[in-house]
Amino acid sequence: MDELAILGGEPAVPEGMLQPWPPISDLDREYVMASLESDRHTFGPNCTKLEEEFAAWNGNKYAVTTNSGTAALHMAVAATGCGCGDHVIVPAYSWSSSVTCVIHHNCLPVFVDIDYETMNIDPAKIEAAITPRTRAIIVVHLHGLAADMEAILDIARRHDLKVIEDCCQAHGAMVGGRKVGTWGDCAAFSFNQNKCLCSGEGGMFVTDDQAIYERARQVWSFGETRTPVESRDYHAYALGWMYRNNDLTAAFGRAQLARLDDYLQTQRENAAVLLQQLQDVPGLILPTEPPGFVHNWYNFTIRIDMQAIGWDGAPARMRDAVLKALNAEGVPATVWQRWILPAMTVFQARNAYGQGCPWSCPYTEQLPPYDPADFPVAQRHSDTHFGMTTPLRAPHGPDVARAVAKGIRKVFSSIHKLDVDEILKEG
Numbered sequence: 001m002d003e004l005a006i007l008g009g010e011p012a013v014p015e016g017m018l019q020p021w022p023p024i025s026d027l028d029r030e031y032v033m034a035s036l037e038s039d040r041h042t043f044g045p046n047c048t049k050l051e052e053e054f055a056a057w058n059g060n061k062y063a064v065t066t067n068s069g070t071a072a073l074h075m076a077v078a079a080t081g082c083g084c085g086d087h088v089i090v091p092a093y094s095w096s097s098s099v100t101c102v103i104h105h106n107c108l109p110v111f112v113d114i115d116y117e118t119m120n121i122d123p124a125k126i127e128a129a130i131t132p133r134t135r136a137i138i139v140v141h142l143h144g145l146a147a148d149m150e151a152i153l154d155i156a157r158r159h160d161l162k163v164i165e166d167c168c169q170a171h172g173a174m175v176g177g178r179k180v181g182t183w184g185d186c187a188a189f190s191f192n193q194n195k196c197l198c199s200g201e202g203g204m205f206v207t208d209d210q211a212i213y214e215r216a217r218q219v220w221s222f223g224e225t226r227t228p229v230e231s232r233d234y235h236a237y238a239l240g241w242m243y244r245n246n247d248l249t250a251a252f253g254r255a256q257l258a259r260l261d262d263y264l265q266t267q268r269e270n271a272a273v274l275l276q277q278l279q280d281v282p283g284l285i286l287p288t289e290p291p292g293f294v295h296n297w298y299n300f301t302i303r304i305d306m307q308a309i310g311w312d313g314a315p316a317r318m319r320d321a322v323l324k325a326l327n328a329e330g331v332p333a334t335v336w337q338r339w340i341l342p343a344m345t346v347f348q349a350r351n352a353y354g355q356g357c358p359w360s361c362p363y364t365e366q367l368p369p370y371d372p373a374d375f376p377v378a379q380r381h382s383d384t385h386f387g388m389t390t391p392l393r394a395p396h397g398p399d400v401a402r403a404v405a406k407g408i409r410k411v412f413s414s415i416h417k418l419d420v421d422e423i424l425k426e427g
């Protein structure tokens, strides 16, 4: 009766139960159509409004809307004064652009391992990674749980380092009663479709520091000092890019932002159902929300306790087999990131700009090759995890969370039936 779907049983999540993200309402249609019918399709009034509204929502003085979270991260590296050959501390596990933004400004990333419980950079390992050339720390609030900002800011203050927050997954997450993006010197958000706030593509740079804001604006629009709403002189005062957002996208983002608090509430409710329904399942290591932290439940990330399920083969193989069994149940679980960052080709081959640059630049303090073995916690996390995003999000309610939990319980209660070699045979 409860035969696994991968072995021919009925899926736990019925087909058609899951809805696309994000929900589209009349507000989206109204804002987007009004923008479409206007004559402002580049950086327009919706962009300015989105900046004002997002700054007010998050509690920042300044906000600059961008065409991606990656652009906002590069602006952050540049605006905090990191320059050629400087070292920037980064977590060993994140999205690639949390770290490639450092190379984009001719600086070198120095990786620090993560903490297994929180999945975020391990503050206890940061000081050992500081060199005389270290200028900044990039903190990623991974999967929607804030990093330990008090500990990180304490280290940064003692070593005179800037702190950049990668909030691309963490809209609305809090620690110590404060939202992410208000702790460091500046921060980057993403509005890509996979994130908690979607405008298709897009992002936001935020800061409370006027000088950082002005430098970021310059990087953002061709190195000019005047914004597109002022009378421009079309002069590149410094190296700039074209990271601006456009009016249609911003209109969509504004309509979604109006519902963001409701979306986050839905995620909390669905996460609570999942945590409750999965609490006693042997073999699962559930995500945590330590005291003083407010998770935004961007990604509900579970690790498999390989010992508890009696698996002594390669962890990633069992995880991949479990994933296939979950997907067969209709559970939209995925591996978020199979590679720890230092193992990625760009960092191993040092192939960023050719000739080994920026690592081999004469103004650079040379670093030894990155050895993935130096980051065993990140590796263990990567090999044992799977996660989910959309089942927690609006318009899904507790019925979806319960169906998903049922699928996970089903697979783990019959885990001994999974023939890993057979399941992975097709690749």
Ligand SMILES: *Cc1c(COP(=O)(O)O)cnc(C)c1O
Binding pocket: 067, 068, 069, 070, 071, 094, 095, 097, 098, 140, 166, 168, 169, 189, 190, 191, 192, 202, 203
């Ligand atoms: C998505 C993401 C980014 C990049 O955002 P884009 O808008 O896709 O450029 C950066 N960091 C993290 C942690 C992300 O999840």
